[in-house]
Amino acid sequence: xxxxxxxxxxxxxxxxAACGLDPMRMTPERAGEGMPAGxxxxxxxxxxxxxxTNACAIIVTTVCDQMSRSAEIIEARCETxxxxxxxxxxxxxxxxxxxxxxxxxxxxxxxxxxxxxxxxPEQLIETMLHYDxxxxxxxxxxxxxxxxxxxxxxxxxxxxxxxxxxxxLIEQAGGTVVLDATAGGEMTLPAPFxxxxxxxxxxxxxxxxxxARIPHAMRRPDNQLHEYLNRELTARGAxxxxxxxxxxxxxxxxxxxRLKDSLPAPVLDLVAGDDESDRAHVLTRIQAFVxxxx
Amino acid sequence: MNDTPAQITLDQWDERYDQLRSAGLVEPxxxxxxxxxxxxxxxxxxxxxxxxxxxxxxxxNFLLTEEDRLRDARAAGAKIxxxxxxxxxxxxxxxxxxxxxxxxxxxxxxxxCMMELxxxxxxIADSLGFDxxxxxxxxxxxxxxxxxxxxxxxxxxxxxxxxxxxxxxIAQRIEAMGEKIVWWEAPHRRRxxxxxxxxxxxxxxxxxxxxxxxxxxxxxxxxDALADLTGAKLDxxxxxxxxxxANRVRAVLRELRQLAYTxxxxxxxxxxxxxxxxxxxxxxxxxxxSIAVLDGLLDEVKxxxxxxxxxxxxxxxxxFWINPVADLRVMNLLEECGGRICGTEYLFPHAIDKIPTDxxxxxxxxxxxxxxxMIGPSAGRAARICDDISKFGAQAAVIxxxxxxxxxxxxxxxxxxxxxxxxxxxVLEIETPPLSDSMRPTLKTRLEAxxxxxxxxxx
Numbered sequence: 001x002x003x004x005x006x007x008x009x010x011x012x013x014x015x016x017a018a019c020g021l022d023p024m025r026m027t028p029e030r031a032g033e034g035m036p037a038g039x040x041x042x043x044x045x046x047x048x049x050x051x052x053t054n055a056c057a058i059i060v061t062t063v064c065d066q067m068s069r070s071a072e073i074i075e076a077r078c079e080t081x082x083x084x085x086x087x088x089x090x091x092x093x094x095x096x097x098x099x100x101x102x103x104x105x106x107x108x109x110x111x112x113x114x115x116x117x118x119x120x121p122e123q124l125i126e127t128m129l130h131y132d133x134x135x136x137x138x139x140x141x142x143x144x145x146x147x148x149x150x151x152x153x154x155x156x157x158x159x160x161x162x163x164x165x166x167x168x169l170i171e172q173a174g175g176t177v178v179l180d181a182t183a184g185g186e187m188t189l190p191a192p193f194x195x196x197x198x199x200x201x202x203x204x205x206x207x208x209x210x211x212a213r214i215p216h217a218m219r220r221p222d223n224q225l226h227e228y229l230n231r232e233l234t235a236r237g238a239x240x241x242x243x244x245x246x247x248x249x250x251x252x253x254x255x256x257x258r259l260k261d262s263l264p265a266p267v268l269d270l271v272a273g274d275d276e277s278d279r280a281h282v283l284t285r286i287q288a289f290v291x292x293x294x
Numbered sequence: 295m296n297d298t299p300a301q302i303t304l305d306q307w308d309e310r311y312d313q314l315r316s317a318g319l320v321e322p323x324x325x326x327x328x329x330x331x332x333x334x335x336x337x338x339x340x341x342x343x344x345x346x347x348x349x350x351x352x353x354x355n356f357l358l359t360e361e362d363r364l365r366d367a368r369a370a371g372a373k374i375x376x377x378x379x380x381x382x383x384x385x386x387x388x389x390x391x392x393x394x395x396x397x398x399x400x401x402x403x404x405x406x407c408m409m410e411l412x413x414x415x416x417x418i419a420d421s422l423g424f425d426x427x428x429x430x431x432x433x434x435x436x437x438x439x440x441x442x443x444x445x446x447x448x449x450x451x452x453x454x455x456x457x458x459x460x461x462x463x464i465a466q467r468i469e470a471m472g473e474k475i476v477w478w479e480a481p482h483r484r485r486x487x488x489x490x491x492x493x494x495x496x497x498x499x500x501x502x503x504x505x506x507x508x509x510x511x512x513x514x515x516x517x518d519a520l521a522d523l524t525g526a527k528l529d530x531x532x533x534x535x536x537x538x539x540a541n542r543v544r545a546v547l548r549e550l551r552q553l554a555y556t557x558x559x560x561x562x563x564x565x566x567x568x569x570x571x572x573x574x575x576x577x578x579x580x581x582x583x584s585i586a587v588l589d590g591l592l593d594e595v596k597x598x599x600x601x602x603x604x605x606x607x608x609x610x611x612x613x614f615w616i617n618p619v620a621d622l623r624v625m626n627l628l629e630e631c632g633g634r635i636c637g638t639e640y641l642f643p644h645a646i647d648k649i650p651t652d653x654x655x656x657x658x659x660x661x662x663x664x665x666x667x668m669i670g671p672s673a674g675r676a677a678r679i680c681d682d683i684s685k686f687g688a689q690a691a692v693i694x695x696x697x698x699x700x701x702x703x704x705x706x707x708x709x710x711x712x713x714x715x716x717x718x719x720x721v722l723e724i725e726t727p728p729l730s731d732s733m734r735p736t737l738k739t740r741l742e743a744x745x746x747x748x749x750x751x752x753x
Contacts, residue, residue, distance in 0.1 A: 038695075038703030062482045065459045065700040072671045073704060089454040089462065090479045095511050099481065102504070106487060220454045220477040222466050250428060250700050254463025257423020258470050 002115060005055035007046055007158065008063055009188035010087045012210050015104060016059075018127040019116035024055055027184070030162045040066045040248045041273065045160045051077040057114050059107070061085045063218045064251045083110045089220045091212065100211040101204070124202045132193045142186060149176035150290050151237050155229060155259075156244040156270075157217075157252040158183040163272065166244060166282070173287040174294070178236040181229060182244065183252070188214050217255045225255065226262060233265055239293045240266045242286065247273045266293065299598055299605045301343040301563055301629070304328060310346055319348055322583070324359040331358045336408045338729075343626045345566045345605060349590040356578055356587050357569055360397065361444055363579050367395040368445045373523050376447035377576060378434075378475075379461050382540070382645030383663040384451050384516055385576040390536025391520060391528055398576035399450075400461070402434040402443055406728035407621050415440070416728075422467060429460040429699040430620045430728050438468050449523045450475045451516055456482035456669035459700040476519045478512040480663060481505055483670035495665035496647040499674055510660035517656070533655035539581055544646050546588040547574050551638075551646070553595050555686045559604025560634040561595045564625035567635060568618065574645045605629075611748035612636035614688035616679060616709065617696055621730040624694070624737065631741040632749075637686030639679050641668055672705035676712035683717055689748045692741075695725040720747050 003024040004016050016023035028045035035044040043066040050058045051074055058080055060071040071084040086103050088096040112118055119127070152175045154166065159182050170177055181187035191213035197205045215224040229241070241263060245252040260267045268289040270282060302310060311319075311327045328351065332339055336358060344350060368374055375396040377384035388396035406416050415436025419425075422439075424432040437443040452465045452475050469475045486492040486502035493503050517528045550570060554562040570591055577584040598604060606629055614637040619625060628635070644665040650658040667675035683691060691713050695702045702725075710721040722744045724737060 036703050036707055038698070043704075062456060065457075066704060068456065068482055069672060069701065069704040069708075072673055072708070084482065084484065086455075086481050086484075088479050088481065090477050093515070095508065096479060099479070099508055109487070218459075218462070220452075220462065220466060221469060221475075248427060248700075248703065250459035250463050253427065254424070254459075254466060258467060260423070262470075 002056040003054070004057045004059060004111070004114075005050060005053050006059035007184070008059070008061040008067070008085075008087070009184060009214055009216070010061055010063060010100075010210055011059050011085065012104070012190070012206055014124075014127045014131040015107065015206060016111060017131070018119035018124045019108060019111040020119075021056070021111055021114065021116045026050070026053075027159065027161045027164075030160055038248055040064075041246045042158050042160060042249065043067055043070050046070060047073050047077070050074045050080075053078075053080060055080065057081045057083060057110070059083045059085055061087045063087050063216065064249070066248075081110075081114065083107060087211075087218075089218055091219050091224075092221075097207065097211055101207040104203070104207055121202055124206070125198055128193055128198060128202060128206060135189050136192065139186065139189075142180075149174055150239055150293055151176055151178040152290075153177070153179045153181050153229065153233060153236070153238045153241045154185070154244065155181035155187070155241055156183070157246050157249050159185075159244075163244075165279070166242075169279070169283045169286055170242065173283065173290045175242075175286065175290045178238055179232050181232070183216060187228060188216065190214060217251045222255065226259070229259070229263060233263060238265060240268065240289060242268045242270060242289065244270045244272055247271055299561070299603050300346045301605050301626075302346045303343060304332070304340050307344060307346070307351075311351070314348055314351075321355075322352065322586075324355050324362070325352065326355060328354055334358075335412050337410045337412060338408045338622065341623055342565065343563075345563050347594045349587075349594040350562075350566050352590055353566055353569055353587050356580075356583060360401075360579050364395065364397055364445050367579070373448045374445055375520070375523070376444070376450045378450060378452040378465055379457050380451065380453055380576070381642040381666055381668075382575050383453075383513065383659055386536050386540045386649070386659060387513065387517060387528060387533065388520060389539070389577060389581045390532045391524055391526060394520065394524060395579050396576055397444060397447075397579045399434050399437070399444065399447070400431055401572075401576075402437040403429070403431040403620065404622070404728075405437065405443060406430060406433050407623075410729060413440070413443070419464075424464060424467065427698050428464065429458065429696050431461055432464055433728075435464050435467060438471065438473065446473075449519060451519065452477055453480045453663075455479040458668075460698065476516060478516055479508070480512075480666065480669050481508060483664055483666075483674075493661060495661045496650060497644050497665045497667075497678060499665055499667075499670060499678075501664050506657065506660050506664060509664050510656050513656055513659055513663065530655050533659070534651070537649045537651060537655055537658060539585075541648050541651065542585055543574055543577065543581065543588065544648060546585060546592055547571065547646055550588060550592045550595060553592070553599055555636045555638070557595075557599045557604070559602075559608045560606035560610060561598040561604045562591070563605050564615070564628055564635040565622060566591070567638070568622070568625055568640070571638065571640055571646070572618075575642055606634040607632070610634035611745040612687060612689045613744070613748075614638065614679070614683045614686065614691040615640075615694065616691060617641060617694045617702070619694050619726050620696060620728045621726045624726050624730055627734070627737060628692070628741055631738060632745040633741060636688040637682050639667070639675075639682065643667060643678060643682070668701065672708040673712065675705065676709040679709060680713055680716045683713065683719065688719065689751065690720045690722070690744050692744070693721060693723045695723060697725050697727050720744060
């Protein structure tokens with residue numbers, strides 16, 4: 001089956017799967033050298049990985065300026081078709097929701113051109129239910145698999161595969177991540193599907209579960225993100241928030257100061273660059289944070 | 295009275311001002327000697343070199359009295375609209391209504407330069423989590439906190455979507471401080487897909503009609519907010535009249551640019567032309583007066599062109615400038631290094647294009663908003679820049695990166711590569727902070743090297 005590469009949480013995997021293609025969500029590795037100064041390390045990593053992919057297509061979204069612009073950089077570097085999907089920053093108007101739905105329809109046509117097939121409502125429903133159950137299982141597994149330690153929320157921008165080590169560092173420091181609120185973690189999973197609406201309007205339910213419900217720093221206004229973190233902080237008994245963002249990522253950086261001011265728990269603001277030697281420094285800071293909370 | 299064009303210092307302007315007054319200079323209400331703005335804290339003025347014409351004096355005084363103008367408007371009962379991240383769309387709408395004044399809060403990005411960091415706006419932004427990794431427009435955040443650089447707007451709008459992440463994040467922080475914002479979405483412009491109706495936009499880009507329709511709907515939301523603010527509906531007739539007036543500004547500016555950027559010797563300095571171009575975005579809070587100011591500047595340029603006079607030495611290297619500079623002094627530096635401006639792209643060429651008048655006014659504004667080169671692929675922006683470089687006959691290009699701006703890191707390379715490949719002209723990328731004095735020797739060396747390359751090519 002042909003694979004379609006993407007990384008953004010606003011791209012519904014079940015939509016790609018229902019079109020008969022294999023959704024391949026990528027967590028890129030560190031990119032190394034070769035990008036101009038000022039480029040976000042995640043965007044650089046995505047460009048690097050996408051430019052060498054074997055996938056039959058790449059989906060990029062407009063969730064941030066640099067990812068939007070990365071689409072044309074990737075197009076210039078490889079032959080793989082690139083689809084740039086418009087994800088509106090505004091979300092409270094019917095027009096914004098319609099734009100997102102229209103973009104899904106446009107994506108569907110793009111996938112058809114790649115050899116995919118327009119799904120019947122029944123196929124779409126079946127695929128959505130399958131993915132919904134996988135996500136429910138993931139949530140349940142996360143709930144039961146937590147080791148004991150100081151409960152913390154990890155929030156911030158998306159992680160590269162090489163950044164996942166931060167979970168180990170937090171555990172080494174005596175903490176436990178009770179919520180992955182990074183862009184790509186549990187926070188950015190779509191809402192569970194409304195079964196009643198699923199039967200009558202699967203495409204509408206799919207769009208709403210993603211577009212209307214995923215909190216993200218790029219949304220304007222951004223109150224979903226703050227409400228979500230406030231709510232989950234209490235619900236999960238978290239004692240603090242480790243906020244991890246990339247250098248040059250303005251979208252997530254911009255939230256850091258306000259979260260420090262508004263969340264009812266301490267926030268550790270970690271800036272991730274591309275320097276391997278950061279590791280010891282990061283561990284020391286997390287250890288100090290955990291000790292302070294204990 | 296000596297009318298020979300020259301670039302003079304602030305000290306020289308004192309004497310020049312007295313001479314002009316003695317010769318019968320008539321000034322508008324905001325007129326006066328430039329030096330008085332130093333007392334307001336605009337200390338950068340002491341380090342700039344200015345055109346010596348009465349028209350330039352009027353331009354500078356117009357620019358530097360905007361805050362007074364806004365406060366006077368507020369006192370007179372006008373509603374004040376802050377149009378954030380708006381390059382010539384919401385201002386056109388707001389100025390179409392009676393008793394409404396629009397301004398551009400983003401303009402605060404020049405305050406750290408003008409006040410040589412004396413206002414402390416960047417420190418305030420720092421304290422709120424917006425450090426130097428953000429574009430200098432973060433100064434706007436400080437300006438909202440202090441309330442000292444513009445009155446608190448009655449309505450704040452902000453374009454988001456395909457816009458700079460820096461700005462979007464900063465505006466969000468402003469909203470979190472209690473300023474209500476009407477967010478309107480500018481989608482990433484794309485080419486029409488198969489089966490979609492194409493629309494040619496002002497400036498030549500093409501977009502699908504569905505995107506134009508979407509933007510039109512977003513602008514209607516802004517119009518509704520203006521109606522809520524004023525109690526009066528913005529109808530098509532009012533908007534058509536507003537577009538006509540905006541087109542007058544744009545037409546004068548196009549003629550001014552054509553003359554100033556092509557005549558030999560260069561009839562008007564880079565600094566004054568930069569300020570003049572900025573008037574297209576928001577009319578410096580007074581549309582009628584901005585037309586008068588630009589008319590005066592155009593008359594002066596025509597007089598000089600007819601007389602074969604200019605401010606730069608004949609044969610100066612013809613440079614196309616891309617992006618506005620955070621430190622105005624750099625525009626002087628280019629001329630000191632033997633260059634002159636021959637074409638610009640200060641991020642808003644669409645705000646200089648004529649707004650269509652043969653279609654429904656809101657449709658015309660939507661097309662114009664979607665023609666913003668910043669909301670589409672960098673390659674599209676680069677293509678338009680290449681066209682303009684050819685049109686103005688520039689011999690080299692300077693890409694002035696805006697430190698920390700989310701768009702600059704990637705697009706600079708795309709634009710530079712395109713210019714080199716398509717036109718074969720040299721390209722220099724520089725980056726300037728709001729105060730570039732410490733970098734001045736380096737900048738000077740690099741600009742001189744570019745000028746030298748151009749002159750060698752000519753030879």
